[in-house]
Amino acid sequence: MATPTPEIEVDRESGNFKYEESHKYDAGYGLTEKTIDYISDVKKEDDWIREFRKRALKVFEDKPMPTNWATKDLENIVFENIRYYLADGQRAKKSWDDVPDDVKETFERLGIPENERKFLAGVEAQFDSEAAYSNMKDSVMKQGVIFMGSTEALMKHPEIFRKWFGKVIPTGDNKFSALNSAAFSGGSFIYVPKGVKVSHPLQAYFRINAENFGQFERTLIIADEGSEVTYMEGCTAPKFDTATLHSAVVELVAMPGAKIEYVTVQNWSSNVFNLVTKRAIAHEDAVVKWVDCNIGSRLTMKYPGVILKGKRARGEVLSIALANDGQHQDTGAKMIHAADETTSNIISKSISVGEGRSTYRGQVHMPKHLKGCKNNTECDALLINTNSRTDTYPAITVRGNDNSVQHEASVSKVSAEQIFYMQQRGMSEGEAMSLSVNGFVNDLTRHFPMEYSVELKRLIELEMEGSVG
Amino acid sequence: MSNTLEITNLNVSIGDKQILKDFSLTIPKGEVHAIMGPNGTGKSTLAKAIAGHPDYEITSGEVLLDGESILDMEPDERSRAGLFLAFQYPMEIPGVSIANFIRAAKNARLSEDEELNAPAYYKELYEKMDMLQIDRKFTARSVNDGFSGGEKKRCEILQMAMLQPSYAVLDETDSGLDIDALKVVSEGVNTLRGDNLGVLVITHYQRLLDYIVPDVVHVMYDGRIVKSGDKNLALELESKGYDWVKELAPAGA
Structure with a gap:
């Protein structure tokens, strides 16, 4: 018997619902030069961006999959079956009232407008390839803070963003940073002027709604001397039968004495390949803190890093990964010490449940000529039931006598006796x-x-x- | 509805080994019963089996809590139905504070639209901690994590006091306690005694029963009760030793 199709599909998980898609612009399946021309035409991009994309496409095509060290599951991504740009051709709205109803409802169900009222200084909400909503509190705007989508920012403020765009994470860093550089759309560009301390967090929310789709947002945050900013991102997608790809590039630049805190809470459905490159440069006395919470996805590969470029710079990665049945969380951190008296701290907690699998990969690099550098690394793994698997690959290169490193790792289990007790x-x-x-x-x-x-x-x-x- | 915890002809195995053999015992509300017996006779098996531990297979028999069978219930359902087990070896729950743990247990007893009143909860928690002479700083400590034996047992009785069960099984609550801790724990249990609570005290030693004076004492051997009597039975057992009970066991058992 035929049952009426509900307008919205919902189940237990807060993020698992979708609306019918109606995109005006669809770059079609697969990624070629033609696709890039299509994206650049729709976005009315300058030639240098078009060229940047095309060079990146070559790098992407030439680079092999990193399956010599990473999971073979990467080979199951069929790049020809993915759509690289989906948008309705409208500019991001400054008021939720102007956002199309289905998109607005999506974000309302995810609690975004409510959070914005409660505690955020600004919000950007991306739906598939482009931001549907982007707004910042007047008080923050008056301080000279720039917070907008990547396309708009590269057009309106090239003097600020072009200088750092692709400099923290070069196109050829890895296959997926190249893919992002070719197909990027959406993401946030933020500039915080000297000495400005943004009191409330800026938030971006990335929502994938369409099937057979890749989301490639590009985020660049520049905190000028002595400024402070907290940025938060959340991500969800509905559960599809086919694989969905999310491949972001996030670059942070903390100028001398600046502080950036970048918080991610992702709740991807279990069909999403989440392959993200995140890195920061911390200049003298700057502090960069990545807080990374990875829940869901089929495969997440993400190793937020900090290049400690200036004296006394500090980098931190605090990460939590929860791998449930059928999921693989391959996460970690990179700390590249490149100046004296730089300090870094990595705390990684992973939880593997059922058939879930967690991998920690860490890289700490301290060359011989540096003095007074310190790193602390703690990796704790929790296993729930016997099928779970966890691996730790710490790579710590420390040279010289004046540097110190501390590394602790633990694996614990939730026992059946503990569960019975509770x-x-x-x-x-x-x-x-x-x-x-x-x-x-x-x-x-x-x-x-x-x-x-x-x-x-x-x-x-x-x-x-x-x-x- | 009968006000008893009634165990009838219970047979329990772990793997191939039968531990409880046609075990029967009825504990009315308002009474304290003690089970004594040598090691390996099935005392702790009884406690785990009625609480629903998955390793213990109940092959036949019945356990009725106020007339309702609990054998088809999950361990958490049995708990919410009013059964409390004070563990011989309480588990550590790292990172979960005592206050949050007991709160979660209380919340599990509320319906979805009910909410725990936080100030009232803390008031009650502090009162009961004072009664058990537990330092208030303990609320922030992780459950049983790094606790001494005495602290663990006091924490068990604190949970019992907070959850107000209708039947409580205390499994070797005296083990690992020095005499001062034993007194505090016993006083705690005595305070909770009353018409609305049936207690089963499982112990190896008579010493505990000087402080928690039972209404009935049962002697257990080889998976069943071989003799019952009043509190004097415990004293008799203490002076004669456990070899004497072995003679009470049915032939061929």
């Missing part, structure tokens, strides 16, 4: 597991902004309840 107190198996997981990440999350630790706790609960068979 159940005996009245909690269901799912509640017991999510309580253990939250306990495991607790010493990290209590340093997170409150709104994000609440959100993370909620996502962990949903994920763990779903994992009870």
